[in-house]
Amino acid sequence: MNPLLRRLRADLFATPADGALSLGLIALITAAAVGLVQWATQRAQWAVIQANSTLFAVGRYPADQQWRLWLLTALLTAATGVTWGLLRCHPRADRDGTLWPRNDLVVLALLAAVAFWLPWVLQLTPALQSRWWLLAALLAATRWLAGRFGSQLSRPVLRLFPLVWPLIYLTGMVLISGGLGLMPVSPSQWGGLLLTLLTSSFAILLCFPLGVLLALGRRSDLPLLRWISVIYIEFIRGAPLITLLFLGQNILGFLLPGGLAPDRIWRAAWVLTFFAAAYLAEAVRSGLASVPNGQIEAARSLGLSYPQTLVRVVLPQALRVALPAMVGQFISLLQDTTLLSLIGLLELLGVARTVMANPAFLGHSAEVYLTLALVFWSCCAALGLGSRALEKRLDPQTLSRSSSQP
Amino acid sequence: MTSSPNNLVIEARGVQKWYPNGYHALRGVDLSVHRGEVVVVMGPSGSGKSTFIRTFNALEGSIRIDDISLGNDLRQIDAIRREVGMVFQQFNLFPHLTVLDNLVLAPTLVRGRSRTEVQAQALSLLDRVGIKEQAQKFPGQLSGGQQQRVAIARALCMEPRILLFDEPTSSLDPEMVREVLDVMRQLAQEDITMVVVTHEVKFAEQVAHRVVLMAEGNVVEEAPPAQFFKNPKHERTRRFLDQIL
Amino acid sequence: MPDPQASLDPLDRPPWWRDRRVVPWLVQGVVALLLLVLIAFLLGNLVHNLTTRDMLLSWRWLGQTAGFDISETLVPFNAEMPYWRGLVAGLANTLRAVITGLVGATLLGTLAGMASYSRNGLLRGLTRTYVETIRNIPLLLQLIFWYFVVFLSLPNGSAALQIPGVVLAKSGLYLAGLGQGMHWSLPQLVNGVWQAPLRLSVEFAALMSGLIIYSGAFIAEVVRGGIASVPKGQWEAATSLGMGWFATLRHVVLPQALRVIVPGLNTQYISLAKNSSLAVAVGFTDLYSVAETTLNQTGRALEVYLLLLGAYLAMDLVISLLMNGLNRFVQIRER
Ligand SMILES: Nc1ncnc2c1ncn2[C@@H]1O[C@H](COP(=O)(O)OP(=O)(O)OP(=O)(O)O)[C@@H](O)[C@H]1O
Ligand SMILES: [Mg+2]
Numbered sequence: 001m002n003p004l005l006r007r008l009r010a011d012l013f014a015t016p017a018d019g020a021l022s023l024g025l026i027a028l029i030t031a032a033a034v035g036l037v038q039w040a041t042q043r044a045q046w047a048v049i050q051a052n053s054t055l056f057a058v059g060r061y062p063a064d065q066q067w068r069l070w071l072l073t074a075l076l077t078a079a080t081g082v083t084w085g086l087l088r089c090h091p092r093a094d095r096d097g098t099l100w101p102r103n104d105l106v107v108l109a110l111l112a113a114v115a116f117w118l119p120w121v122l123q124l125t126p127a128l129q130s131r132w133w134l135l136a137a138l139l140a141a142t143r144w145l146a147g148r149f150g151s152q153l154s155r156p157v158l159r160l161f162p163l164v165w166p167l168i169y170l171t172g173m174v175l176i177s178g179g180l181g182l183m184p185v186s187p188s189q190w191g192g193l194l195l196t197l198l199t200s201s202f203a204i205l206l207c208f209p210l211g212v213l214l215a216l217g218r219r220s221d222l223p224l225l226r227w228i229s230v231i232y233i234e235f236i237r238g239a240p241l242i243t244l245l246f247l248g249q250n251i252l253g254f255l256l257p258g259g260l261a262p263d264r265i266w267r268a269a270w271v272l273t274f275f276a277a278a279y280l281a282e283a284v285r286s287g288l289a290s291v292p293n294g295q296i297e298a299a300r301s302l303g304l305s306y307p308q309t310l311v312r313v314v315l316p317q318a319l320r321v322a323l324p325a326m327v328g329q330f331i332s333l334l335q336d337t338t339l340l341s342l343i344g345l346l347e348l349l350g351v352a353r354t355v356m357a358n359p360a361f362l363g364h365s366a367e368v369y370l371t372l373a374l375v376f377w378s379c380c381a382a383l384g385l386g387s388r389a390l391e392k393r394l395d396p397q398t399l400s401r402s403s404s405q406p
Numbered sequence: 407m408t409s410s411p412n413n414l415v416i417e418a419r420g421v422q423k424w425y426p427n428g429y430h431a432l433r434g435v436d437l438s439v440h441r442g443e444v445v446v447v448m449g450p451s452g453s454g455k456s457t458f459i460r461t462f463n464a465l466e467g468s469i470r471i472d473d474i475s476l477g478n479d480l481r482q483i484d485a486i487r488r489e490v491g492m493v494f495q496q497f498n499l500f501p502h503l504t505v506l507d508n509l510v511l512a513p514t515l516v517r518g519r520s521r522t523e524v525q526a527q528a529l530s531l532l533d534r535v536g537i538k539e540q541a542q543k544f545p546g547q548l549s550g551g552q553q554q555r556v557a558i559a560r561a562l563c564m565e566p567r568i569l570l571f572d573e574p575t576s577s578l579d580p581e582m583v584r585e586v587l588d589v590m591r592q593l594a595q596e597d598i599t600m601v602v603v604t605h606e607v608k609f610a611e612q613v614a615h616r617v618v619l620m621a622e623g624n625v626v627e628e629a630p631p632a633q634f635f636k637n638p639k640h641e642r643t644r645r646f647l648d649q650i651l
Numbered sequence: 652m653p654d655p656q657a658s659l660d661p662l663d664r665p666p667w668w669r670d671r672r673v674v675p676w677l678v679q680g681v682v683a684l685l686l687l688v689l690i691a692f693l694l695g696n697l698v699h700n701l702t703t704r705d706m707l708l709s710w711r712w713l714g715q716t717a718g719f720d721i722s723e724t725l726v727p728f729n730a731e732m733p734y735w736r737g738l739v740a741g742l743a744n745t746l747r748a749v750i751t752g753l754v755g756a757t758l759l760g761t762l763a764g765m766a767s768y769s770r771n772g773l774l775r776g777l778t779r780t781y782v783e784t785i786r787n788i789p790l791l792l793q794l795i796f797w798y799f800v801v802f803l804s805l806p807n808g809s810a811a812l813q814i815p816g817v818v819l820a821k822s823g824l825y826l827a828g829l830g831q832g833m834h835w836s837l838p839q840l841v842n843g844v845w846q847a848p849l850r851l852s853v854e855f856a857a858l859m860s861g862l863i864i865y866s867g868a869f870i871a872e873v874v875r876g877g878i879a880s881v882p883k884g885q886w887e888a889a890t891s892l893g894m895g896w897f898a899t900l901r902h903v904v905l906p907q908a909l910r911v912i913v914p915g916l917n918t919q920y921i922s923l924a925k926n927s928s929l930a931v932a933v934g935f936t937d938l939y940s941v942a943e944t945t946l947n948q949t950g951r952a953l954e955v956y957l958l959l960l961g962a963y964l965a966m967d968l969v970i971s972l973l974m975n976g977l978n979r980f981v982q983i984r985e986r
Contacts (some may be wrong), residue, residue: 240926241925
């Protein structure tokens with residue numbers, strides 16, 4: 001018998017009861033899929049998304065300043081392409097030497113498809129459409145260049161390259177908020193995907209060092225540091241995020257001298273940061289616990305100082321173990337940004353709710369919310385996939401397996 | 407600084423050690439080690455051998471000598487750690503670094519030497535312990551014996567004045583014990599001061615200048631190997647030798 | 652460079668800033684000082700800001716008339732009652748949501764976790780899809796979807812969705828149950844209005860759908876991890892004794908998996924309790940939304956916040972205590 005058929009039979013029709021169950025499920029899934037496709041192609045009216053695509057993307061960001069965001073996107077695209085290419089040409093024993101491994105081509109094809117399909121679906125103007133294509137081309141070009149010539153870069157250049165990312169982040173902050181000769185755009189005009197990505201990336205970047213410090217504190221030999229960390233972590237983890245956002249909006253103003261309290265958006269971003277740090281600390285702690293004591297002893301006996309031991313020996317091992325849990329926390333942080341809509345900020349979900357308040361779009365909430373769900377799902381799933389890939393790349397054990405097999 | 411005429415490197419007198427749980431692990435240990443000497447420490451499990459040689463490396467605290475607390479100066483502790491190398495039973499190689507980087511890490515960070523210079527030295531050390539080909543591999547890809555030899559090379563790369571071994575062959579398969587002992591023998595001939603905790607009697611007989619027996623947190627007997635194994639003075643040593651020989 | 656002998660010098664007395672007996676206390680002292688300064692600064696500002704507004708901690712407002720209504724309550728409440736009664740009613744609603752959610756999510760999660768070990772490949776794939784879909788979509792979005800897209804678009808009256816014993820209408824969820832005179836009675840349409848022994852508001856139904864399906868996905872992962880922690884040999888041993896798939900799971904594997912599952916459940920239960928505060932987004936009046944209304948009316952931010960935080964911390968504590976008890980029970984039985 002055909003192996004595929006045999007596999008199907010073992011999986012679906014092992015016993016009569018199993019067979020009945022399988023048939024029932026197949027019927028159910030088919031019905032659901034057909035219903036969904038029919039709805040999406042016939043009854044749904046996607047005009048609500050098309051008409052508001054700018055609002056969803058950037059909120060009320062002034063139209064004549066949006067070129068700054070395009071510039072930032074181009075910078076990010078180029079940096080992504082170069083990083084991607086450099087990762088590929090960095091020598092690793094488990095890597096095949098081709099310039100374009102198959103999965104890279106697949107990913108690029110997918111991205112290109114999105115770059116073509118999305119502007120078409122959103123019925124963007126030709127000017128905007130061409131920008132999307134340019135971005136896709138930029139990604140492919142930088143990826144190719146870095147993959148082709150990256151191996152010729154000298155070691156110091158390669159080591160300094162990651163600094164490009166914080167630089168772009170700072171540049172991005174200036175581009176978004178203005179200053180340094182650019183017209184200022186007040187945070188109340190930021191919105192949509194821009195605000196979602198801004199707050200979540202801000203919180204992810206800052207909660208990381210904070211979480212590591214808290215985790216170290218919790219495992220410290222010094223009782224005071226331990227207790228401070230424990231109290232902070234447990235306090236934050238005991239309270240719902242919405243009550244903390246509430247604290248940030250209503251009470252933070254009382255805790256700081258007049259005028260020192262930041263803008264509402266930044267307050268929320270800081271609350272997200274402090275919130276995520278407590279959860280991240282727990283993830284890092286499990287990683288720290290997995291590093292044997294002998295590692296610290298060996299490092300100390302070689303003369304490394306405590307900070308050197310931590311940075312060069314303990315953390316690289318601990319963070320690798322903690323990586324899946326940490327990315328899990330980042331994923332929930334990204335999802336938690338939706339709570340900003342409950343305190344009146346117009347991130348993606350907030351924009352969606354204001355759009356739904358417009359009577360012109362009455363009865364089309366399903367289109368909007370399903371689209372948002374798809375956006376969040378893709379972002380989170382991509383983060384999860386990326387973390388799994390990174391985990392594999394960082395694990396010397398997979399390396400040993402792949403090279404010890406003849 | 408007490409620089410004695412006969413090149414005393416380690417001088418421990420009346421070393422005491424309490425663990426945080428109150429256990430009195432070392433109860434006044436005396437030991438002197440001279441430059442270039444190889445001292446083998448033996449003793450039953452739990453007698454405090456590991457605790458004792460770790461005090462040299464300031465991994466354990468609260469050493470007292472003649473009723474005066476010592477080893478509390480953080481700067482001197484760091485200095486000692488730079489000058490004393492240690493090889494552990496469990497190897498304790500850094501799994502996230504290649505073999506070469508394991509060797510290069512400390513000299514560049516602690517002594518501030520240039521990477522290229524240390525790399526050359528590391529490669530020659532790896533050559534000396536017979537695993538130059540494995541320099542680019544990760545520790546997880548090596549056998550136990552190879553890992554322990556890397557650990558020895560790593561300790562040597564810091565150019566220590568004293569090398570401490572805590573049961574370096576105890577977690578190795580029998581056929582790998584020899585390759586590690588061979589390396590240690592070779593080191594002993596090169597005039598490196600070594601304190602070795604081990605139960606390898608043959609190694610002690612051939613290489614050691616002195617053998618020390620520890621029991622219940624004390625040094626019971628201290629003698630050249632010939633005398634220690636053939637003609638021990640103390641009843642406790644005799645009983646111990648009966649068990650391991 | 653100091654010689655190693657130096658440290659064995661009996662006269663060695665390091666200066667205090669290099670003494671390893673002193674430095675740890677020094678570090679802690681500095682940290683404590685910084686912390687105290689920070690706390691004093693924040694508290695000082697708080698007291699200053701509140702006294703200038705004449706809003707320093709006071710609880711008298713709790714007795715004032717609330718003036719707002721709560722549409723569905725377990726404990727009686729109306730607009731003439733004082734604030735504290737409103738907060739109690741909100742707490743009761745939160746507890747109702749949390750307890751219903753816990754039961755529902757545990758059932759769904761356990762079933763899905765078990766199904767992910769099914770022999771049937773389709774069922775396994777379906778549970779994976781369920782878990783991977785639900786976990787990657789924000790809960791708030793799911794809740795809003797259930798409320799605005801699903802429940803608010805249900806038809807009313809005779810057009811309502813009817814499953815034997817259950818009626819789904821825009822005006823609420825009607826369930827069969829023991830009605831007046833302890834008779835079993837089904838939902839009935841009386842003058843175009845549904846009547847039944849049990850009615851759930853659509854707000855509550857939306858909250859429960861969202862919470863149960865979301866937490867169920869996480870609990871399914873916990874259960875799956877627990878089952879994975881039981882050695883394969885146990886399955887083989889039970890199968891070789893002639894036990895079926897379900898009997899093996901029920902009598903051999905799950906009891907052993909509980910050791911791993913219970914601590915994981917604790918985390919999930921606590922996050923469900925905290926997530927119930929998102930009820931405010933679907934118009935179900937729980938503790939948080941009563942607190943928000945109270946704050947808007949009285950301006951008593953600090954007091955309201957302290958009450959809110961105290962209530963949630965207490966809820967977490969109770970869940971943890973119960974689960975720790977269960978954990979001890981499970982671990983002892985294991986031996
Ligand atoms: N961190 C610790 N806390 C409390 N007691 C300890 C600690 N480490 C060791 N001990 C105790 O101190 C005693 C000496 O331990 P040590 O490890 O020095 O023995 P050993 O001679 O090396 O034994 P072995 O041959 O088994 O390695 C033992 O009784 C041990 O239980
Ligand atoms: Mg020992």
